[in-house]
Amino acid sequence: MPELPEVETTRRGIEAHVREQRIEAVILRETRLRWPISAEVASLAGSRIMDVSRRGKYLIMHLDRGNLIWHLGMSGSMRILPIGAHSQDHEHVELQLANGQALKFRDPRRFGALLYCAGEPLQHRLLNKLGPEPLGDDFDTDYLHRCCRRRSAAIKNVLMNSHIVVGVGNIYASEALFRAGIRPARAARRISRPAIARLVEAVRETLASAIEQGGTTLQDFTQADGKPGYFSQSLQVYGNSGNCGVCGSKIKHLVQAQRSSYYCPKCQS
DNA sequence: ATAATAACCTGAGGGC
DNA sequence: TGCCCTCAGGTTATTA
Numbered sequence: 001m002p003e004l005p006e007v008e009t010t011r012r013g014i015e016a017h018v019r020e021q022r023i024e025a026v027i028l029r030e031t032r033l034r035w036p037i038s039a040e041v042a043s044l045a046g047s048r049i050m051d052v053s054r055r056g057k058y059l060i061m062h063l064d065r066g067n068l069i070w071h072l073g074m075s076g077s078m079r080i081l082p083i084g085a086h087s088q089d090h091e092h093v094e095l096q097l098a099n100g101q102a103l104k105f106r107d108p109r110r111f112g113a114l115l116y117c118a119g120e121p122l123q124h125r126l127l128n129k130l131g132p133e134p135l136g137d138d139f140d141t142d143y144l145h146r147c148c149r150r151r152s153a154a155i156k157n158v159l160m161n162s163h164i165v166v167g168v169g170n171i172y173a174s175e176a177l178f179r180a181g182i183r184p185a186r187a188a189r190r191i192s193r194p195a196i197a198r199l200v201e202a203v204r205e206t207l208a209s210a211i212e213q214g215g216t217t218l219q220d221f222t223q224a225d226g227k228p229g230y231f232s233q234s235l236q237v238y239g240n241s242g243n244c245g246v247c248g249s250k251i252k253h254l255v256q257a258q259r260s261s262y263y264c265p266k267c268q269s
Numbered sequence: 270a271t272a273a274t275a276a277c278c279t280g281a282g283g284g285c
Numbered sequence: 286t287g288c289c290c291t292c293a294g295g296t297t298a299t300t301a
Contacts, residue, residue, distance in 0.1 A: 002294055003294060034295090073278090073294085108279050109277090111296080150271090151271075151272090162295090170293090170294060218293075218294065220280095220293090221294070257272095257274085273301080277297090282291090283289105285288090
């Protein structure tokens with residue numbers, strides 16, 4: 001589920017509630033996530049959360065003793081609720097804080113992860129080979145053009161490769177390609193430099209706009225206060241079985257790397 | 270190195 | 286009502 005905007009929305013939603021808070025108790029109801037939650041996590045009661053940062057789709061809680069690295073997978077979400085609030089199904093992890101609030105991690109499909117990292121979290125093996133942040137200065141036309149120049153893979157698959165650029169998932173890949181006027185199946189090496197420049201801007205604008213609206217809710221995702229993300233209303237092609245809002249053409253659907261893609265055959269080439 | 274494919278899970282929705 | 290099928294925001298490991 002969550003792509004970069006949803007993860008960033010989550011980070012912003014929980015930050016003020018968890019920052020500087022002591023963890024009074026760690027409750028692990030289900031440790032079988034993407035990787036088993038290690039026993040070290042259970043022994044973090046008494047530690048303090050210094051801050052919450054984000055790298056790609058990972059959330060990083062910096063503690064006074066090590067770090068917690070979270071991933072929301074396909075169906076994960078976090079909420080802040082008073083300790084003792086009624087539990088839902090699939091609330092696998094709960095951090096009870098000194099301020100009386102609990103951070104609850106819910107993930108029906110269990111593709112998410114919670115890892116303990118004693119050292120520098122950005123050096124963790126899952127994070128140390130990630131591509132640049134799409135909203136940062138390192139993601140520019142030169143960079144993406146270099147990545148695409150010799151690749152025969154479809155541009156949508158290139159965009160979704162976290163070793164090339166982080167945070168762009170299945171929804172926003174289709175949306176950004178629509179904004180840039182590029183078909184998702186185009187071979188990356190066949191895309192002109194001006195089109196690459198448009199794509200860089202399209203990715204940035206799409207993600208920034210989605211963050212402003214609290215992300216996109218299709219099924220599972222909620223913000224930390226329980227509200228849905230409102231970018232769903234701004235989707236132009238993803239999940240659209242009707243017509244293009246710009247030209248009226250019927251939106252086309254295809255499957256790439258086992259994922260659904262959508263595009264307008266007239267606006268995108 | 271790059272590219273394609275299967276795998277990990279639960280739940281919702283449609284057709285019969 | 287139930288059963289069977291397909292599909293869903295991600296990413297890693299394995300294989301060509």
